[in-house]
Amino acid sequence: MDTLSFKTISANKATVKKEWVVVDATGQSLGRIGAKVAKLLRGKYKPDFTPHVDCGDNVIIINADKVVLTGNKWNDRIYLRYTGYPGGQKAYTPADLLAKGEDRLFRKVVKGMLPKNRLGAKLLGNLYVYAGSEHKHEAQQPKAIDINTLK
Numbered sequence: 001m002d003t004l005s006f007k008t009i010s011a012n013k014a015t016v017k018k019e020w021v022v023v024d025a026t027g028q029s030l031g032r033i034g035a036k037v038a039k040l041l042r043g044k045y046k047p048d049f050t051p052h053v054d055c056g057d058n059v060i061i062i063n064a065d066k067v068v069l070t071g072n073k074w075n076d077r078i079y080l081r082y083t084g085y086p087g088g089q090k091a092y093t094p095a096d097l098l099a100k101g102e103d104r105l106f107r108k109v110v111k112g113m114l115p116k117n118r119l120g121a122k123l124l125g126n127l128y129v130y131a132g133s134e135h136k137h138e139a140q141q142p143k144a145i146d147i148n149t150l151k
Helices: 030-042 094-100 102-111 118-124
Strands: 020-024 058-062 079-082 089-092 127-129
Touching (some): 020 030, 030 058, 030 102
Parallel strands (some): 020 058
């Protein structure tokens, strides 16, 4: 058996195949859809996944205002932010973030599931969130996927 025939293929910026996908958030749990979107952004569902390369897809989330949180999490869960000044700790609930903009809640959730480095910041730029069923990325010919079929 010739072991030199088994070579590990490492993707780079030139060889990666990025696609555009549309995910419908209607009736989906926020954390579950956030985890699957983070894996799509990272490229973990692709066979040529490389940890240090942006090999994930561009993800468009539609109907973000119809996402579901169980129990009383809309008002009881608290996200903290610190301004850097004394006494500058701010607290937000998911309802507050959704009221300020539908993309703020999804970006906050997905950002926590991505790497905390320059690659994670770049991957978050590939996320597009819209409240309604309309989006402005028809020119990219995105394909709609069912998020429930992904692991």
